Amino acid sequence: MPRLVxxxxxxxxxxxxxxxxxxxxxxxxxxxxxxxxxxxxSTGVIGHxxxxxxxxxxxxxxxxxxxxxxxxxxxxxxxxxxxxxEQILEGSIPLDKRRLALCRIFFFFYAEGMTxxxxxxxxxxxxxxxxxxxxxxxxxxxAQGDLxxxxxxxxxxxxxxxxxxxxxxxxxxxxxxxxxLREHSPVRFWIRRLAAxxxxxxxxxxxxxxNYAVV
Amino acid sequence: MPRLVxxxxxxxxxxxxxxxxxxxxxxxxxxxxxxxxxxxxSTGVIGHxxxxxxxxxxxxxxxxxxxxxxxxxxxxxxxxxxxxxEQILEGSIPLDKRRLALCRIFFFFYAEGMTxxxxxxxxxxxxxxxxxxxxxxxxxxxAQGDLxxxxxxxxxxxxxxxxxxxxxxxxxxxxxxxxxLREHSPVRFWIRRLAAxxxxxxxxxxxxxxNYAVV
DNA sequence: TCCTTTGCAAGACAACTGTAACAAAAAGAA
DNA sequence: TTCTTTTTGTTACAGTTGTCTTGCAAAGGA
Numbered sequence: 284m285p286r287l288v289x290x291x292x293x294x295x296x297x298x299x300x301x302x303x304x305x306x307x308x309x310x311x312x313x314x315x316x317x318x319x320x321x322x323x324x325s326t327g328v329i330g331h332x333x334x335x336x337x338x339x340x341x342x343x344x345x346x347x348x349x350x351x352x353x354x355x356x357x358x359x360x361x362x363x364x365x366x367x368x369e370q371i372l373e374g375s376i377p378l379d380k381r382r383l384a385l386c387r388i389f390f391f392f393y394a395e396g397m398t399x400x401x402x403x404x405x406x407x408x409x410x411x412x413x414x415x416x417x418x419x420x421x422x423x424x425x426a427q428g429d430l431x432x433x434x435x436x437x438x439x440x441x442x443x444x445x446x447x448x449x450x451x452x453x454x455x456x457x458x459x460x461x462x463x464l465r466e467h468s469p470v471r472f473w474i475r476r477l478a479a480x481x482x483x484x485x486x487x488x489x490x491x492x493x494n495y496a497v498v
Numbered sequence: 499m500p501r502l503v504x505x506x507x508x509x510x511x512x513x514x515x516x517x518x519x520x521x522x523x524x525x526x527x528x529x530x531x532x533x534x535x536x537x538x539x540s541t542g543v544i545g546h547x548x549x550x551x552x553x554x555x556x557x558x559x560x561x562x563x564x565x566x567x568x569x570x571x572x573x574x575x576x577x578x579x580x581x582x583x584e585q586i587l588e589g590s591i592p593l594d595k596r597r598l599a600l601c602r603i604f605f606f607f608y609a610e611g612m613t614x615x616x617x618x619x620x621x622x623x624x625x626x627x628x629x630x631x632x633x634x635x636x637x638x639x640x641a642q643g644d645l646x647x648x649x650x651x652x653x654x655x656x657x658x659x660x661x662x663x664x665x666x667x668x669x670x671x672x673x674x675x676x677x678x679l680r681e682h683s684p685v686r687f688w689i690r691r692l693a694a695x696x697x698x699x700x701x702x703x704x705x706x707x708x709n710y711a712v713v
Numbered sequence: 714t715c716c717t718t719t720g721c722a723a724g725a726c727a728a729c730t731g732t733a734a735c736a737a738a739a740a741g742a743a
Numbered sequence: 744t745t746c747t748t749t750t751t752g753t754t755a756c757a758g759t760t761g762t763c764t765t766g767c768a769a770a771g772g773a
Contacts, residue, residue, distance in 0.1 A: 287740090287741090287749090288749080288750070308613055309609065309610075309612065309613045311526060311613075312613075314729085314730065314731085315730085315731065315732090316729090316730080316731090324751075324752090325751065325752045325753075326731090326732095326752090326753090327733095327750090327751060327752055327753075328750075328751060328752080330731095330732075330733080331749095331750070331751075335731085335732090336730095336731065336732090387612060390608065390609055390612065391609050391612070393605065393609065393667055393671060394524065394525075394605055394606050394608070394609035394610075395524075395609075396671055397524065397602060397605065397606070397670055397671070398523055398524045398526075398527070403671055406671045406672075407671055407672045407673075407674075410668055410671060410672045410675070411672065411674070437678075438678065438682065438684075438687075441665070441668070441675055441678055441684075442661065442665065442684045442687070442688065444664075444668070445661055445664035445665035445668050445675075445684070446657065446660055446661045446664055447664065448664040448667065448668065449659075449660035449661055449662065449663040449664020449665070449666075449667070450656070450657065450660035450664070451664075452608055452663065452664070452667070453625055453656070453659070453660050453663065455612055456608060456611055456612070456618055456621045456622055456625060457621075457622045457625050457626065458622075459622075459626070460625070460656055460660075463652075463653065463656055467653065469653075469656075469657045469660070472653075472657070473657070473688070476691055476692070476694075477691070479691075479694060502719090502770090502771090503719080503720070529759080529760065529761085530760080530761065530762090531759085531760080531761090539721075539722085540721065540722045540723070541722085541723090541761090541762095542720090542721060542722055542723075542763095543720075543721055543722080545761095545762075545763080546719095546720070546721075550761085550762090551760090551761065551762090
């Protein structure tokens with residue numbers, strides 16, 4: 284066999300270029316020719332590693348989801364309870380360049396997922412995974428006595444995840460919301476509201492995530 | 499002068515057709531030809547009442563925003579305090595066909611607004627108006643003693659609005675979230691959490707909105 | 714009646730898209 | 744070297760899109 288190329292690696296490289304474009308200019312701007320130009324390869328190469336443009340988009344979304352999922356599992360390994368809860372929820376809030384790019388990517392795909400069933404399914408499983416991580420952190424916190432035991436972890440998880448995503452997208456559209464988001468952390472605010480009546484846990488300074496994939 | 503046509507009325511009709519298409523198939527599918535075919539007019543007519551496709555999209559967004567804004571002001575006239583608060587927040591949660599259509603429209607425009615500055619500005623002012631309505635309802639509730647006076651109305655408004663929108667978009671992508679949303683009302687849950695410590699206000703059954711514009 | 718202005722339809726045009734077919738190149742195997 | 748297979752580049756093609764121009768119909772004013 285001649286010329287050896289790691290297909291998965293090459294696909295990953297192409298997906299990264301795709302995600303760059305999506306993050307900057309949206310999915311509509313992510314044409315095959317644009318991906319080809321930016322990557323330095325020709326359009327034929329894109330066709331060689333992906334069946335379709337649709338296939339390429341799906342690959343990009345999978346890659347983005349993978350990055351956030353890895354972040355979450357890593358957080359759950361290093362932290363626990365309320366600290367982990369806050370870290371996971373703030374992992375997708377656009378407070379720095381990296382998270383801003385990720386946010387934009389996901390919100391573009393959210394819209395696309397409302398018309399493309401394949402993308403929707405991928406987003407569904409991504410959201411499910413996110414909620415599961417949050418649910419686990421909530422259970423931890425309950426076990427430690429940092430959150431009331433009578434709360435339904437799954438419900439609270441869905442709500443907190445919705446809050447984080449909703450404020451994120453609003454902040455991308457309205458600089459006022461962005462400013463507010465930078466000043467106070469709504470995630471911590473509402474978690475403390477949940478913990479009301481219990482001895483307030485000490486505020487944990489979020490360990491800055493550094494070595495996670497940069498998109 | 500010959501042939502009299504109410505330009506604003508005609509523009510509104512065309513925008514409604516546009517919103518239909520956007521709601522069903524997204525903004526990318528809302529081509530000028532498609533709008534022309536659906537409306538029964540020719541593409542020339544679209545060009546006669548709108549300068550651009552961009553202009554047409556902006557018109558559609560303005561129309562959608564107008565519908566929700568009217569809803570909010572109407573609620574504020576008929577209800578007050580926590581009842582108004584809940585009504586306004588649930589006005590854009592996809593619990594029936596009408597609100598589902600509105601939700602889809604807005605989330606498509608959210609994505610579009612991240613790349614088109616004109617649309618973004620319109621969305622920004624729409625979000626601001628929404629928060630203002632919620633803020634007013636919160637102040638009412640505080641005045642009535644239904645919510646703690648030490649809460650910052652603006653902050654809480656931004657958070658609640660973010661929660662509503664975030665859960666809405668998640669429910670459009672994940673049927674599990676949708677089911678959860680139908681079972682319990684997260685909006686009421688968190689508002690009651692806010693009111694914790696105060697005498698719980700009686701649950702108000704939301705008056706079904708009927709005579710609001712159907713998109 | 715004729716004329717002018719507006720509403721509307723139809724088509725032309727250039728630009729851009731996804732896709733596929735074909736050719737060239739590259740590199741290990743014989 | 745020569746052959747074979749994979750990778751890559753180039754090109755063509757059909758379909759869509761936004762935009763603009765042109766022409767016709769309609770209706771009120773003179």
